[in-house]
Amino acid sequence: MTSDWQTVHQERRALAEDLASLTPQEWATASLCEGWDVHDVVAHLTGSARTTRRRFWWSLIRAGLSFDRANAREVAAERAPSPAETLQRFESTITSTEAPPGPLTTRLIEIVVHGEDIRRPLGIRRPAMPPELRDTLAYLARDHLSGGRKRLTGLELVATDGGFTIGSGQTVQGPALSLLLAASGRPVALQDLQGPGLALLHSRLGA
Known part of the structure; x- marks a missing residue:
């Protein structure tokens, strides 16, 4: 395993x-x-x-x-x-x-x-983030089937609590988990994010 x-x-x-x-x-x-x-x-x-x-x-x-x-x-x-x-x-x-x-x-x-x-x-606070979150975001950024690539093209995702960056373009930054949720199409996560690329991501999520 x-x-x-x-x-x-x-x-x-x-x-x-x-x-x-x-x-x-x-x-x-x-x-x-x-x-x-x-x-x-x-x-x-x-x-x-x-x-x-x-x-x-x-x-x-x-x-x-x-x-x-x-x-x-x-x-x-x-x-x-x-x-x-x-x-x-x-x-x-x-x-x-x-x-x-x-x-x-x-x-x-x-x-x-x-x-x-x-x-x-x-309102349940989840346990600590698994270190593999970087890999999950990198996967979504190039995945067509989930819609991740369409949502994230032209955006640079900066995980403020994970020390990593995914993609290039207008910056969107925030907690890694919130970035993952937004990349997965959950508009609720947008409230945790900021940066010049947020408006574009907001429009792509239809929020």
């Missing part, structure tokens, strides 16, 4: 610990993922951690090559009647190394970003 998988597992475990103390009302809180509450996001993470390459393609074909329909079916399948049961399912995947097609760094992006999709609306 690579150190990257170890980091993914650590992030899953940290999220499970945060979820364990939530009330039923908090599980029903709207997440940063449009149309999904906290319960839905956890169900999605569970399904993703169980997805093999073969299962991914089969699910996508059944959904008519629609990622949205495939994700909706996955959430419906993994969302248990109660939050406690869904959490138990998620905990069973903490050390999974199954993954849909794509570089391993996408697994870290998924758990970190979706973790914040849950934590931020609930």
